Amino acid sequence: xxxxxxxxxxxxxxxxxxxxxxxxxxxxxxxxxxxxxxxxxxxxxxxxxxxxxxxxxxxxxxxxxxxxxxxxxxxxxxxxxxxxxxxxxxxxxxxxxxxxxxxxxxxxxxxxxxxxxxxxxxxxxxxxxxxxxxxxxxxxxxxxxxxxxxxxxxxxxxxxxxxxxxxxxxxxxxxxxxxxxxx
Numbered sequence: 699x700x701x702x703x704x705x706x707x708x709x710x711x712x713x714x715x716x717x718x719x720x721x722x723x724x725x726x727x728x729x730x731x732x733x734x735x736x737x738x739x740x741x742x743x744x745x746x747x748x749x750x751x752x753x754x755x756x757x758x759x760x761x762x763x764x765x766x767x768x769x770x771x772x773x774x775x776x777x778x779x780x781x782x783x784x785x786x787x788x789x790x791x792x793x794x795x796x797x798x799x800x801x802x803x804x805x806x807x808x809x810x811x812x813x814x815x816x817x818x819x820x821x822x823x824x825x826x827x828x829x830x831x832x833x834x835x836x837x838x839x840x841x842x843x844x845x846x847x848x849x850x851x852x853x854x855x856x857x858x859x860x861x862x863x864x865x866x867x868x869x870x871x872x873x874x875x876x877x878x879x880x881x
Contacts (some may be wrong), residue, residue, distance in 0.1 A: 710738050710783035714806030715876050718851055720844050721790040722821040723811040724860045724868060731869035736876070742787045743774050750778070755789075756828075757870055765875055768795055771824040776803050782806075794847060799854045807853035807879050812848055813843040821836050 715732065717725040726742050731742035744755050747770045751758055758767050771792045779786060786806075793799050793808075802808055813821075819837045820826055833839050851857075856875055860868050 704751045710735070710736070712738065712783060712880055713724055714779075714782060714784045715872075715874075716786050716788055716802045716806055716808045716855070718788045718808055718855050719790065719801075720813075720840075720847055720851070721819055721831075722818040722840075724821075724865060725787040725811055726867045727813060728744045728868045728872060729785045730858070731865055732872055732876075733752060733785040738783065739780070739784045739836045740787070741770065741784050741846055743779075743792055744787075744789045746778060747771065747774055747789075771795060772798060782788075788817050790847070793851060793854055796808040800818040803854070807876055809875060810855035810857045811860050811868065812851065812857060815844045818844060831846055 707737060715736070715738070717729050717732075718721055719725055729742070730740050732738075732856070746756055747758070747767070751770065753761070755767065758770070768791065771789055772795050775792065775795075775798045788802075799808075815837070819840050822831060822840070823836065825831075831839065858875070862870075
């Protein structure tokens with residue numbers, strides 16, 4: 699699982715920063731900006747899993763099903779990324795798996811990005827590469843899943859809204875939180 703990350707360790711030995719939250723809240727976009735600001739490596743868990751499996755997330759879902767993908771997420775959490783020096787954008791369901799929250803807490807700082815279901819729908823409705831949204835009424839599914847998951851996300855990580863805020867604004871806010879936690 700970890701071969702995608704067998705590159706040399708980051709020179710930054712600060713604790714990892716994990717961005718969690720529902721799809722479309724801006725984890726990847728904010729994560730890239732944060733990694734630059736903090737001089738850390740950026741990793742997207744979905745991209746890493748896709749690379750290691752040599753197929754898209756959509757193909758993994760189609761060929762093996764969601765339970766298999768969730769197992770791959772757990773493997774990523776346990777051993778699929780460096781122990782320090784990374785900003786990691788976690789897939790929306792990753793934190794919902796059994797022990798993943800506790801493992802991430804032991805490896806770094808968790809920040810939850812969130813937005814309203816309407817905003818998430820607007821940000822994701824044209825993206826056909828999101829397997830969970832390939833349903834008859836994606837907006838209804840977003841509302842349902844977001845309302846179920848958001849309390850768990852916010853219980854696990856420090857909450858930061860991305861609603862009506864630019865990527866740069868959110869990245870700067872998260873950076874301040876992170877730096878205050880590692881001092």
